[in-house]
Amino acid sequence: xxxxxxxxxxxxxxxxxxxxxxxxxxxxxxxxxxxxxxxxxxxxxxxxxxxxxxxxxxxxxxxxxxxxxxxxxxxxxxxxxxxxxxxxxxxxxxxxxxxxxxxxxxxxxxxxxxxxxxxxxxxxxxxxx
Amino acid sequence: xxxxxxxxxxxxxxxxxxxxxxxxxxxxxxxxxxxxxxxxxxxxxxxxxxxxxxxxxxxxxxxxxxxxxxxxxxxxxxxxxxxxxxxxxx
Amino acid sequence: xxxxxxxxxxxxxxxxxxxxxxxxxxxxxxxxxxxxxxxxxxxxxxxxxxxxxxxxxxxxxxxxxxxxxxxxxxxxxxxxxxxxxxxxxxxxxxxxxxxxxxxxxxxxxxxxxxxxxxxxxxxxxxxxxxxxxxxxxxxxxxxxxxxxxxxxxxxxxxxxxxxxxxxxxxxxxxxxxxxxxxxxxxxxxxxxxxxxxxxxxxxxxxxxxxxxxxxxxxxxxxxxxxxxxxxxxxxxxxxxxxxxxxxxxxxxxxxxxxxxxxxxxxxxxxxxxxxxxxxxxxxxxxxxxxxxxxxxxxxxx
Numbered sequence: 001x002x003x004x005x006x007x008x009x010x011x012x013x014x015x016x017x018x019x020x021x022x023x024x025x026x027x028x029x030x031x032x033x034x035x036x037x038x039x040x041x042x043x044x045x046x047x048x049x050x051x052x053x054x055x056x057x058x059x060x061x062x063x064x065x066x067x068x069x070x071x072x073x074x075x076x077x078x079x080x081x082x083x084x085x086x087x088x089x090x091x092x093x094x095x096x097x098x099x100x101x102x103x104x105x106x107x108x109x110x111x112x113x114x115x116x117x118x119x120x121x122x123x124x125x126x127x128x129x
Numbered sequence: 130x131x132x133x134x135x136x137x138x139x140x141x142x143x144x145x146x147x148x149x150x151x152x153x154x155x156x157x158x159x160x161x162x163x164x165x166x167x168x169x170x171x172x173x174x175x176x177x178x179x180x181x182x183x184x185x186x187x188x189x190x191x192x193x194x195x196x197x198x199x200x201x202x203x204x205x206x207x208x209x210x211x212x213x214x215x216x217x218x219x
Numbered sequence: 220x221x222x223x224x225x226x227x228x229x230x231x232x233x234x235x236x237x238x239x240x241x242x243x244x245x246x247x248x249x250x251x252x253x254x255x256x257x258x259x260x261x262x263x264x265x266x267x268x269x270x271x272x273x274x275x276x277x278x279x280x281x282x283x284x285x286x287x288x289x290x291x292x293x294x295x296x297x298x299x300x301x302x303x304x305x306x307x308x309x310x311x312x313x314x315x316x317x318x319x320x321x322x323x324x325x326x327x328x329x330x331x332x333x334x335x336x337x338x339x340x341x342x343x344x345x346x347x348x349x350x351x352x353x354x355x356x357x358x359x360x361x362x363x364x365x366x367x368x369x370x371x372x373x374x375x376x377x378x379x380x381x382x383x384x385x386x387x388x389x390x391x392x393x394x395x396x397x398x399x400x401x402x403x404x405x406x407x408x409x410x411x412x413x414x415x416x417x418x419x420x421x422x423x424x425x426x427x428x429x430x431x432x433x434x435x436x437x438x439x440x441x442x443x444x445x446x447x448x449x450x451x452x453x454x455x456x457x458x459x460x461x462x463x464x465x466x467x468x469x470x471x472x473x474x475x476x477x478x479x480x481x482x483x484x485x486x487x488x489x490x491x492x493x494x495x496x497x498x499x500x501x502x503x504x505x506x507x508x509x510x511x512x513x514x515x516x517x518x519x520x
Contacts, residue, residue: 004294011299015290016138021146022286027149027279035154035199039161041423042192046168052174058307059300063176064327065413066319069484073316076328080311084177085331089343091180092418092504095187096350099511102199103357106515107204110369124197124251127164178414179328182406186422191508194429198515 013054020047031114034105038098045094049087056083134174140167154205158196165189242313263410275327291455323482323490332416333496337464344503351507353506373517383435385513392434399427407501411490417497437517446520451508463492463499 006087008015024043031037064081066073071108112123146165151157165188172181200206297304318330358364359375375450403423410416432440482489513520 002240005481007294007298008290011296012135013191013299014293014296016142018286018289018293019142022282022316023142023145023149024284025285026279029282030275031149033154035196035203035205036149039148039157043148043164044159046164046188049180050168050171051174053177053180053297055297055306056177057175057300058302058304061176063178063414064315065178066325066327066484069319069325073319075307075312075315076194077178078315079308081314081327081331082311083306084152084180085328087177087420088179088183088328089185089331089339090331092185092343093191093346096515098192099515100350100353102195102515103354106199107357107364115203115205119135126249126397179326179416179419182414182419183422186419186426190426190431191422191511195424195515198512201390202515 013057014051017047017051017054020044020050023126032118034108034115034117037106038101041101042094042098045090049090052083052090053087056080130174134171137167137171137174139148154200158193158200161196162193162205165192232334238500282373319484322493323484324493325484326411326413326416329411329416329490329493329497330485333493334467334491337467337496340500341460341464344457344460344500347503347507348453351453354511354514358514358518365518366390376472380436388434396427396431399430400424403427403501403505407497408487408494410497411493412487418504419499420497422508424501424505425512428505431514432509432512437519441520444509444520449510449520452502452506456499456506459499460503463496467492 019089024045024047027040028037028044031040047101051085058079061077061079064078064084105115108120112120114120133206141164144160144188148157148160148164151160165184165219168188169184172184235420245445283317297306314331315327318327319325322330322334324330403420405414406415406423407420410420428440428444482491484490488494510520
């Protein structure tokens with residue numbers, strides 16, 4: 001157990017990312033309000049980005065931007081640039097998803113005048129009959 | 130520096146919890162904006178300045194504007210002229 | 220005494236949260252009928268409220284188990300920040316040590332996202348394009364999407380906006396606007412030398428446009444950014460990006476030669492195709508962000 005606590009306190013970025021993931025997941029599951037659900041989804045997004053980026057970080061190294069390109073570049077100077085590049089793509093896709101789901105929410109509100117998902121499902125069933 | 134990082138991470142968790150517990154949607158949104166700003170500081174500490182710039186411009190800027198406009202459309206901004214009862218809509 | 224404080228706190232919380240006085244659209248009976256049917260014995264043992272509690276408790280337990288499993292996984296992951304982790308492998312070595320020689324940008328991340336993994340970012344631009352198109356389909360102001368009530372509401376909004384006294388906002392925007400646009404263009408054009416690039420620069424430009432629209436209204440923005448211009452920029456940027464990627468990959472994906480050449484690393488005109496692609500992506504992102512705003516607020520560009 002003490003071993004586990006030592007590992008967790010060393011990997012604190014990953015631990016906090018997983019806690020954030022749990023918070024986002026539970027608010028996605030339990031909230032009935034669509035806006036809250038979208039915010040929970042965004043929190044989950046951020047936690048995954050945090051988890052991914054923390055793997056690229058290496059102690060004592062700097063961001064992968066070369067100050068003096070005339071000197072040959074040493075790998076030991078810079079952190080791993082690959083996770084950063086992947087997460088950069090993810091952030092912009094996250095914005096697109098948010099905008100799309102907000103547009104859908106607006107249309108649902110215009111039709112049913114409520115944001116409660118349960119009520120929306122009941123009203124939609126009522127229309128079908 | 131490590132202490133500052135852990136404080137920021139705890140702040141992230143506090144923001145996430147209070148964003149999902151707040152009753153008013155506007156409060157949720159403002160807390161989420163603070164969450165994005167803290168996230169962009171954490172990107173700087175993780176030596177990823179590209180992510181910091183993008184998160185600050187997109188997460189705290191454009192996302193918040195889109196959420197606010199949605200709140201206006203769904204009449205959730207209480208106490209303003211956008212707050213209307215259900216009766217007027219039919 | 221304590222009761223009084225509690226009451227005051229409740230009032231304060233209600234004031235902060237805004238008082239709920241909405242009439243229910245759906246009656247409780249309907250809600251009861253629409254609930255998912257649990258197995259019969261649960262129905263007999265538990266009341267409705269407890270059944271809901273059971274569902275919530277089950278969700279919470281599931282979430283906790285999931286989080287706990289993930290936390291256990293962390294124990295077997297490599298140490299955070301340690302040199303020589305499995306992620307520090309030959310892929311990273313190639314990207315870091317050969318990046319400037321092969322592609323030419325001193326910001327190694329833009330080497331990766333725009334040339335080495337260019338198709339990835341191309342797909343992302345397509346996602347942005349699709350999202351903007353979907354938002355346009357859903358929220359555009361036409362006879363199918365908007366009712367008479369929406370139109371009346373928009374007219375009322377426009378009337379109030381025209382009467383509003385926005386002198387402070389306008390003078391501040393007049394001062395800030397050139398600085399914001401200059402910063403956006405700087406971030407956009409220096410994407411291969413410093414942090415930034417197409418996405419962040421485009422988002423800053425889009426945010427500047429949104430601020431301008433807020434202060435001066437849609438008519439002023441239409442002088443340089445009508446729907447026609449928006450379509451042209453969006454499609455042209457995407458086509459330019461696609462054809463550049465095809466060109467780069469056909470003329471040697473492994474050696475990454477191009478007619479533009481890598482130039483002297485560190486200069487503004489260097490790094491081959493990266494700067495043109497950054498400009499294309501930046502224009503696409505700026506247009507998309509502004510279009511999101513315009514369709515969300517007014518329903519038209």
